[in-house]
Amino acid sequence: MARARLGLGVVLLLAGCATAGAMAPSPAATPTREVLPNGVVLIVQEQRASEVVALQLWMRMGGRDEATDELGLAHYIEHMLFKGTPTRPPGSIDTLIEGFGGTSNAFTSYDTTHYDFVVPTAHLRAGVELLADLAVNASFPPEEIESEKKVVFEEMNLIEDDPEKFLLRRLYEVAYSPHPYGRPLLGRREFIEKLDRDQLRRFYRKHFVPKSMVLVVVGAAEPTLVRRLVEATFGRVEPAAPSRGATPPVPTFGPSRRVDVRRAEKQAYLGLAWQTAPLANEDVYAVDLLTSILGDSPSSRLNQTVRERLRLVATIEAGYGAFEKAGVVTVTARLEPADLDRAEAAILDVIRKVRAEGVTEAERQRALITAESSYAFDIETAEGLAKTYGQAETTWTLDNELAYLSRLRGITAAQIQAVARKYFGDDNYARVRFVPGTSSR
Amino acid sequence: MTRLVFAVLAAGLLAAPAVAQESRERLDNGFTVLVRENPVAPVVAVSLLVKMGTRWEEPANAGISNFVHAVMVRGTAKRTGAELAESIAALGGKLNAKGEVDYSEISATALSRFWREVLGFTAELALEPKLAAGEVDGERDWLLGRIQKRRDNAPARAFDEFFAALYGPHPYAIPALGTPASLARIDHPALVAWYRRFYQPERMTLAVSGQISPGEVLAEARRLFGGLPRGAVVGEPSRPAPANRGERRTFEQPAQQAQILAGGLAPSLDHPDHAAVKVLSTVLGGGMAGRLFVELRDKRGLAYTAAAYYDPVVDPGALVLYLGTAPENATKAEEALLREVERVRRDPVGVDELNRAKGYLLGRYAMDRRTNERQAWYLAFYELEGVGPDYPERYRRAVEAVTPSDVLRVARQYLATLTTVVLRPR
Known part of the structure; x- marks a missing residue:
């Protein structure tokens, strides 16, 4: 469901983070980036795949920008923006978008929040005007604030009922807490219950400033027309100082960060997390390839060893959450409770072997092809391409994104082994296990 | 599973790219090929649908179509499951096989420069699966784990219970995964027989879409699937009418x-x-x-x-x-x-x-x-x-x-x- 999704999708961020490079569908397929006088960044690319345009507003603001007495506000605002502006009554926004055959969506993550529309080209102007209206004129109707609380509580319940999502959320909490990357993005029930309109408006005014806004427009639209529309809307927002404060250093992972959770499911879940390279770090390329070799597909090492040969897990995968200020590699598995210890030992063995012996050239090649392919499938749709740009601009740089695949190609097997040795020890990981039993939630 | 995914399909036409070209051919043995050229991105996707699924199953062998596909991906006459997974990964691809309500599907994707290879693996899996007896128990355990996961998941369980109540004696009442009891009864000979009965050229449709040349893809599809002999005709199953009793x-x-x-x-x-x-x-x-x-x-x-x-x-x-x-x-x-x-x-x-x-x-x-x-x-x-x-x-x-x-x-x-x-x- 739209707007139900957490920002944790970002864990697989780098799977699709690659460049057009040599296999771009046409030579003209590169974005233009400009900074409007008030600080709004505009990224535009014409793509005639179908008669639609993706409009995405990426904010340089997310869960990590909340003060300790504001937890959950970024996500709550994500819900409230669609509730109306002075000229758009509650309900009219969804009706407008859906009536012309478009879709809307929004996501909150630790580093960013983004608001996405996909609209038929004929409705480009209406789409840009609507997005700009939400970005500066949200009216936060009091009765909507109240009724949305129940919705957010439901969203909390929904995540708890999904063991895979909840495992990842708990793993981030256990690994990072009290660092902002360990916070629950939805906030806590007690706080949301008391949330009032002033808090929301203060947070909105503070963070929704032009210098924090990145607008990405990809699709069947003339770039000059797009620029005109954006200048007449986003370009007229009053400049203000950017709001972002400093982020504290990330903690070290280790045996003190391990938690068992009793859950109603009959099967067990295991999640391990290692602290690795944040986005700005040069190791990001080698860590991405290593993660792919470890657990990105049925042919990966963890799958072939722990699932296929040892039959200790039903599913297993590795993911790389590359954030602006931290990087985390997670390994998650679904398994029988009796196999928990052996599976964990087997996972550590697989990693130990990479540290000792490195990876093969064939594995390196497969990981490169996987990255190339993942990018090629991302750019099938306008919104897929827009997302790679928005994500990169707000948490990294657009140039890094565009050069990503060629940088990846330059990484050697020895460099992959080196990051395995640098980041993955036998004991420097956080762990969450879901074990069957009476719920202790 | 299947039903929830299906829910997003409506039908209509608004933004379909004007550049796409479609070709269709029925081979002499009854096998159908559809090809769509789409220049947007350097990728290719293959979908091979077979008339085989829940609709032909009974409570005693519920889930057998999906079970067959779980064993199929464990290896072919030419390579083990691990080798197959590795070969697909080397194309930047994915390969999946599963049983659904009205059909079963082998689906594959890859970078389009590997279209010939990915089509080859699809054909190899469809026509020469090993279906080794030694894989049956392991796959049954894996499927039982998935059934348990579905039972533990409140929305999935609720949908399963709803379809059971709504359809009554009709086969749509039972999930495509089957039940623990039915999976326990299905053995290796039953799986092989089920595969042979349904994997007939006239029951199969292959569709390919991507940055490819339709002429080349059609020729390759003819070469891969055209030699398959026609099989015995499988009649439509006699299905009890669904009974919505308003429970x-x-x-x-x-x-x-x-x-x-x-x-x-x-x-x-x-x-x-x-x-x-x-x-x-x-x-x-x-x-x-x-x-x-x-x-x-x-x-x-x-x-x-x-x-x-x-x-x-x-x-x-x-x-x-x-x-x-x-x-x-x-x-x-x-x-x-x-x-x-x-x-x-x-x-x-x-x-x-x-x-x-x-x-x-x-x-x-x-x-x-x-x-x-x-x-x-x-x-x-x-x-x-x-x-x-x-x-x-x-x-x-x-x-x-x-x-x-x-x-x-x-x-x-x-x-x-x-x-x-x-x-x-x-």
Whole structure:
């Protein structure tokens, strides 16, 4: 469901983070980036795949920008923006978008929040005007604030009922807490219950400033027309100082960060997390390839060893959450409770072997092809391409994104082994296990 | 699983790229090939659909179509499962096989420069699976784990219970995964026999979409599949008619959310009422401007998830209204849901609301058809369902022609008897 999704999708961020490079569908397929006088960044690319345009507003603001007495506000605002502006009554926004055959969506993550529309080209102007209206004129109707609380509580319940999502959320909490990357993005029930309109408006005014806004427009639209529309809307927002404060250093992972959770499911879940390279770090390329070799597909090492040969897990995968200020590699598995210890030992063995012996050239090649392919499938749709740009601009740089695949190609097997040795020890990981039993939630 | 995924399919045509070209060929042995050239991205997607699935199964062997496919991917005459996985990964690809309600599917994707290889692996898996006896127990365990996962998941369990209650003796009542009891009974010879019975050229449709040359792909498909001899004819199964008795079933299980499902039997994909019921479903639960979302979630905060599902299938489909909500809201939410059903059966829908629903329905469909994976699937699916290649266009016109009185009529007809399932947290 739209707007139900957490920002944790970002864990697989780098799977699709690659460049057009040599296999771009046409030579003209590169974005233009400009900074409007008030600080709004505009990224535009014409793509005639179908008669639609993706409009995405990426904010340089997310869960990590909340003060300790504001937890959950970024996500709550994500819900409230669609509730109306002075000229758009509650309900009219969804009706407008859906009536012309478009879709809307929004996501909150630790580093960013983004608001996405996909609209038929004929409705480009209406789409840009609507997005700009939400970005500066949200009216936060009091009765909507109240009724949305129940919705957010439901969203909390929904995540708890999904063991895979909840495992990842708990793993981030256990690994990072009290660092902002360990916070629950939805906030806590007690706080949301008391949330009032002033808090929301203060947070909105503070963070929704032009210098924090990145607008990405990809699709069947003339770039000059797009620029005109954006200048007449986003370009007229009053400049203000950017709001972002400093982020504290990330903690070290280790045996003190391990938690068992009793859950109603009959099967067990295991999640391990290692602290690795944040986005700005040069190791990001080698860590991405290593993660792919470890657990990105049925042919990966963890799958072939722990699932296929040892039959200790039903599913297993590795993911790389590359954030602006931290990087985390997670390994998650679904398994029988009796196999928990052996599976964990087997996972550590697989990693130990990479540290000792490195990876093969064939594995390196497969990981490169996987990255190339993942990018090629991302750019099938306008919104897929827009997302790679928005994500990169707000948490990294657009140039890094565009050069990503060629940088990846330059990484050697020895460099992959080196990051395995640098980041993955036998004991420097956080762990969450879901074990069957009476719920202790 | 299958049914929830299906729910996003409507039909219509809005943003389909003008650049796409489609070719279709029936080989002498009855095997059908469809190819769509799409220059947008350097990728290719393959969908091989086989008329084999839940519809031909009985309670005693429920899940056998899906089980066969789980064992198939464990290896072919030429390579082990691990080698197959490695070969596919080297193409930047994925390969999956599964049994569904009306069909089974082998699907594959890759970078388009490897189109020949990925087509080759698809054919190898379809025509030369090893189906080794030694793999059967391991795959059964894995499938039992998935069934358990489904039972532990409140929405999945609620949907399974709903279809069981709605369809009664009809095979759609049983999930495509089967049941622990049926899987225990299915042995290696049964799996091999089931595979041989259904994997016949005239039961198979191959669709390929991507940055490829249709002529080359057709020639390669002929070479790979054209030599397959015709098989014995498999008759349509005699299926007991579904029996919606308007039951209300309640269950309890550990969960945070309560699940409420209510609905009735609905027309099949090629039925004249299909478009009108699709619009009805969208008025009630399509998107964030659908009535359930607006009335129950936005205005009253009585549910988090509030949607309607109506899947295209060969036999009678199901129109399902679905709510996921906090346990303390469950009773009120169910009452409110029933009031919405009453309202849509009593008052004609307004013109603005109707237009919003049509716009949403056709827009979503156009959006859904943009990736090559979805395109390949749609091409093969419409062929397999026998509705013809012009179906999307006919369907779009049918949706646009739906009037408020059509919606009222189908609401009265198809929502007259409601089967209800309520799953409450324990």
